[in-house]
Each structure stands twice: as structure tokens, then as C-alpha cells.
């Protein structure tokens with residue numbers, strides 16, 4: 147379980163996250179929807195203690211992670227799979243070494259076990275055969291999938307995905323979203339996804355949260371959206387506001 | 396008017412504060428790197444690869460720079476000394492100015508333009524594309540993974556380059572003087588060995604050692620600080636190289652003063 151209490155974060159005097167109190171339950175997929183610049187990436191990065199917030203508390207499994215040293219945080223982050231918005235694969239390594247990196251660094255697996263694991267996970271994300279390729283030789287969607295594979299290879303307890311479907315065609319976006327949902331259920335991971343991809347988020351989320359200008363508005367289960375008349379939410383949903391009922395059903 | 400003056404004072408104050416803060420965080424960076432090294436968290440193969448890359452990349456340009464500098468020094472020295480009837484000192488002039496000053500300074504400047512710029516641009520590219528953040532999410536400290544091996548390699552490679560540069564420069568000096576038909580090899584090199592003391596050599600190597608730490612730290616630090624996409628990469632890379640130049644020139648004077656005091 148992850149909980150934030152009165153979380154605030156600003157950059158150069160500009161408030162990006164404003165008094166965020168939210169709970170993410172274990173084994174649940176929460177989608178945070180919000181427009182560009184609303185603070186989604188900053189929120190996820192702060193949650194993984196990659197930025198220090200100005201004030202507030204973050205509890206992961208009941209422990210306030212902001213009191214931990216960077217060394218302890220490195221330990222903690224091994225339990226967090228993090229898919230970056232820009233994929234963030236190491237561009238000086240091929241895909242095999244990229245996926246092997248977390249395993250070599252954090253486990254005592256032998257090279258043959260590592261190789262077996264990589265084969266399995268690449269099959270899972272439908273990327274078999276790209277082991278020798280470098281990230282820049284893959285398409286954006288393939289990079290996203292490779293990066294997803296890297297972020298879940300340690301079987302994380304928590305899965306943070308920053309805009310996993312942005313920049314992908316509708317078909318690949320759907321594939322990735324389903325894949326995340328599947329992996330999340332298999333590993334029983336507490337999953338947080340940020341996105342502005344409305345249809346896929348509604349399809350896989352157990353819970354929807356909106357972020358407007360650094361502030362959270364909780365909706366609960368996607369079905370709650372049908373009754374919701376919040377003006378800002380409906381304007382964000384745009385044309386989807388009309389059809390949300392049939393989409394969710 | 397009064398408001399303007401206070402504005403200026405505030406501005407200057409902020410600027411100085413900025414410099415102090417920056418120096419503080421560079422020192423913190425340095426301390427963290429050293430503590431990783433002290434704890435033995437050094438990736439041997441990464442260091443070897445860095446040594447290979449850094450050395451390979453700069454050896455040609457360092458050699459050309461040293462050879463031509465030595466030649467120019469030989470020529471100028473020869474014609475200047477002839478006027479005083481002291482042309483037999485040309486070998487000493489070339490060797491000492493190269494070993495003590497020109498080799499360490501010029502090689503370090505070339506090295507920061509070549510290797511330092513590469514370090515900053517690599518690290519800042521990784522930084523703006525979130526690769527460095529990603530390292531942290533995988534339980535690895537990016538300082539330990541990316542910086543330690545690069546700095547250790549700098550500290551090993553630069554002093555070696557400086558020695559090579561000194562030797563090539565002395566040879567260049569000989570070439571230039573002998574083209575004037577003014578010396579023969581045995582006489583020239585005998586003269587050189589006669590006059591050059593161990594302390595001249597050491598003085599250059601000590602300088603190279605200090606410069607290598609300066610270049611490594613500045614370039615890695617700027618790479619880690621970079622932000623603002625591909626424009627940021629360019630900006631922080633040029634900034635890193637410019638800082639290296641300034642620091643090398645300033646520290647060269649300070650070190651010269653200290654080393655001479657210490658009898659080097």
C-alpha cells in the first residue's frame with residue numbers, strides 16, 4: 147500500500163503538486179489522468195523518492211520513505227518497477243544487457259538463468275529476437291515494451307508507469323495497456339499509471355484519479371464516471387464524455 | 396537611484412551566493428565519489444574500458460600538439476639564444492618549459508576539449524532522457540555506476556598523456572633545431588638529460604594529476620546537472636569545457652607557486 151499525506155512540491159517557486167492526500171491499495175490498478183503539464187510525471191517521480199517534496203509524507207508499506215537515506219531508498223526502489231515516459235533504456239547497451247542490468251546488479255542469478263529470464267520476459271512483451279538490437283534501432287512502441295520488460299523483470303511489488311501509451315498507435319497502445327494490466331495482476335503489484343489516454347485507462351483501471359493543476363480529484367471505480375458531472379472532468383474527457391457510458395460498459 | 400544601487404548589491408550578493416553554493420555542491424560530489432572509491436565500489440572493467448576510450452581518443456591530437464609545440468619552442472629558443480651566444484642552452488629551455496608548464500597545461504586543455512566534452516555530453520544526454528533517474532529506480536547509484544570509473548580513468552590517463560607529450564615535445568624541439576643544422580642528436584639529448592632533474596618531471600605529473608581530478612569532476616558534475624533537452628546538452632557541455640579551461644589556467648599558477656616553494 148502507498149499513501150501520501152499533504153504532499154507538496156514546487157520548482158523555482160511554482161507549485162506543481164498541491165496538498166495531495168491519496169491512498170493506493172495493494173493489487174489495484176490506479177490510473178491518474180491529467181493533461182500535459184498537470185504534474186503527473188513529477189508526482190510519480192516524487193513517489194519513488196527521485197525528487198524530494200517540499201513538505202508532506204509518503205508511506206510505502208507503512209514506512210515513511212522520506213526519512214530514509216539514499217542507500218535505503220536504493221534498496222526500496224528494487225521493489226518498484228518504474229516505466230519512464232521516455233522509456234529511458236540505456237542507449238549504450240543492447241536490449242539484452244538493458245534487461246540484464248537490474249538482474250546483474252540486484253540478484254545472484256547465473257548468466258544462464260538471466261538469459262532464460264530475459265527470453266521469457268521478451269516473449270511476454272512480444273519482442274522475441276531483439277536481444278542484440280540497440281534501443282535506437284527499435285520503434286518507439288518497441289522501446290516502450292522493452293522498457294516495460296526491464297521494469298518488471300525483478301517482479302516488483304509496485305509498478306509505476308508514466309504514460310505507457312503516449313506516442314503509440316491505437317493498436318499498440320491497447321496492447322501495452324492490456325500487458326500492464328496482465329503483468330500487474332500476475333505479480334499482484336500495486337500499480338499506478340499516469341496517462342491522458344482515456345479509453346485504455348478506463349479499460350484497465352480499478353480506480354481513476356484526475357489531476358488538475360497539481361490537485362487530485364478522486365472518482366473511484368471507472369463506472370462512477372458515468373454519474374459524474376464535474377465540469378472539469380467532463381471537459382477533460384471531451385468527446386469521450388458523451389460516450390463514457392458505453393465505453394465503460 | 397538609491398533603489399538601483401540596492402538592486403545591484405542584491406544582484407551581486409545573489410551571484411556570489413550562487414558561486415558559493417555551486418562550489419559546495421561540487422565538493423559534495425567529489426566527496427561522494429571518493430567515498431565510493433574508498434569503499435572499493437569500483438567497476439574494474441568499466442575503468443579499463445574508459446581508460447582505453449579516453450587514451451585512444453586523445454593520443455593523436457595530444458601528440459600533434461606536443462610535437463609542434465616542441466618544434467616552435469626549439470626554433471624560437473634557438474634564435475633567441477643565439478643572440479646571447481648561449482645556443483647550447485636550447486635543449487634545456489625546450490625540456491624544462493615543456494615538462495614543467497607546456498605539456499601539463501596544453502595536454503590538459505586538449506584533454507578537456509576532447510574527453511571532458513565527451514563525458515559531459517554523454518552524461519547529460521543520459522540525464523535529459525531520464526536514463527540516470529532510471530538507474531536509481533533499479534537500485535543502482537548513478538554516481539557509482541557512471542562517474543567513479545570515468546574519474547579514475549581520467550586520473551590514470553591524463554598523467555600518462557602528459558609524460559608522452561613531454562617526450563614527444565622534446566623530440567620535436569630536437570627536430571626543429573637540427574633542421575637548422577645547429578646540433579646533433581647525441582649532443583642535444585645528452586644536454587637534455589644533463590639538465591632535466593627528476594623534480595621537473597614530477598612537477599608536471601603532479602600538475603597533471605590535479606588537473607585530471609578537476610576535469611573529471613567538473614565534466615561529470617555538469618553532466619549530472621544538465622536539463623532542458625538537447626539544447627541543455629549543448630549548453631552544459633560548453634559550460635563544462637569552459638570551466639575546465641579556466642580552472643586549469645588558474646590552478647596552474649597556484650600549483651606552480653606551491654611547487655616552487657616546496658622545492659620542485
Ligand SMILES: Nc1ncnc2c1ncn2[C@@H]1O[C@H](COP(=O)(O)OP(=O)(O)OP(=O)(O)O)[C@@H](O)[C@H]1O
Nearest residue numbers: 157158162180181182183184185186187188189231
Ligand atoms: N525539473 C524541473 N524543473 C522545473 N520545473 C519542472 C521540472 N519538472 C517538471 N517541472 C514543471 O512541473 C510541471 C509538471 O510537469 P510534469 O512533467 O509532471 O507534467 P506531466 O503532467 O507529466 O505532463 P506530460 O503529460 O506532458 O508528461 C510543469 O509545469 C513543468 O514545467
Ligand SMILES: [Mg+2]
Nearest residue numbers: 186187231309
Ligand atoms: Mg509526464
